[in-house]
Amino acid sequence: MTNGISAYRTGTLAGDASLLGTHRVxxxxxxLLGxxxxxxxxxxxxxxALALPAPGLLLTLGGFFGLFFLTAKLSNSGWGLLSVFGLTGFMGYTLGPVLSRTxxxxxxxxxxxxxxxxxAVIFFALSAWVLATxxxxxxxxxxxxxxMVVAFLAGLGAMFFQVPGLALVVSAVVVLLMAGMILxxxxxxxxxxxxxxxxATVSLYVSIYNLFTSLLSLLGMGGNDE
Structure with a gap:
């Protein structure tokens, strides 16, 4: 009987510790995401504002994946915080030319x-739903x-072969995929x-970034007066 009570208490304490750990994360x-x-x-x-030039596809991909893997490698140390700000700062820089064009x-x-x-509405609505349910x-x-792999390859194809219709479809698919990633x-x-x-912050940040740029692309199709 005593062993049973002890096991129950141990299990309860472990469950409480796990719950506290989850809340902390x-x-x-x-x-950090904010x-x-x-x-x-x-x-x-x-x-x-400074009209900085777009870094180009190769530099964008190299910078993103390089900083992403660096962040993953340093994620268990204080240096990981500096790395994640380096990654998100770089992505902010790449967003500048996109905003300028829009x-x-x-x-x-x-x-x-x-x-x-x-x-904002998609992120908060989906996050609140998961947290509530x-x-x-x-x-x-x-x-x-x-x-995401298929959408990435299709996006490259739309870029290199200049197929606006395919680019529109890819943007719509990415919106759905990023909504799924948030969930x-x-x-x-x-x-x-x-x-x-x-x-976790990097994953949610990338989802929000791609969601925003894809919505920009979709809405920009209607505002393009070329």
């Missing part, structure tokens, strides 16, 4: 505002990975699948 993730989004927005604003369109300011508002979306991992990563955090708040 979630709290730290959202705090700071990185703010930092990225400041860098993007400066990049837009603002040059007819009603460009409205397009940016709508994309920003749409991104505690649903497990871990089953989506494989599908999302394959979908997946939030679920992963609350169910203990992701215990590193730095990597």
């Amino acid at each position: 979630l709290r730290n993730t959202y705090a 700071l990185t989004l703010l930092f990225s927005a400041v860098v993007a604003s400066l990049s837009t 603002l040059a369109l007819q009603d460009g300011g409205m397009i940016v505002a709508m994309a920003l508002g749409g991104t 505690k649903r497990d979306f871990s089953f989506m991992g494989g599908f999302l990975f394959v979908g 997946y990563e939030t679920s992963n955090i609350i169910h203990g699948g992701e215990t590193n708040y730095i990597m």
Whole structure:
């Protein structure tokens, strides 16, 4: 009987510790995500105001993947925080030329505002739903990975072969994939699948970044007066 009570108490304490750990990861993730989004927005604003040139496809991919893998390698140390700000700052810089092109369109300011508002609504609505229902979306991992690889390759094809229709389809698909990624990563955090708040922040940041740029692309198609 005593052993049974002891085992019950041990299990309860372990469950409480796990719950506290999950809450800590979630709290730290959202705090760091807010700071990185703010930092990225400041860098993007400066990049837009100074009319800095686009870094180009190779530099963008090299910079992103290089900083991403560096962040992953340093994610268990304090240096990981510097690395994640380096990554999100770089992505903010690449966003500057995109914003400049969009603002040059007819009603460009409205397009940016709508994309920003749409991104915020989608992120907060999906995150709140997962947090409220505690649903497990871990089953989506494989599908999302394959979908992102296909969308990436299709996006490259649309860019190199100048196919506007394909680019429009890719942007729409990316919006759906990033919505799925927000569900997946939030679920992963609350169910203990992701215990590193730095990597959780990176995943959510990339989802928000891609969601915003894809909405910009979709809305910009209607505002392009060329």
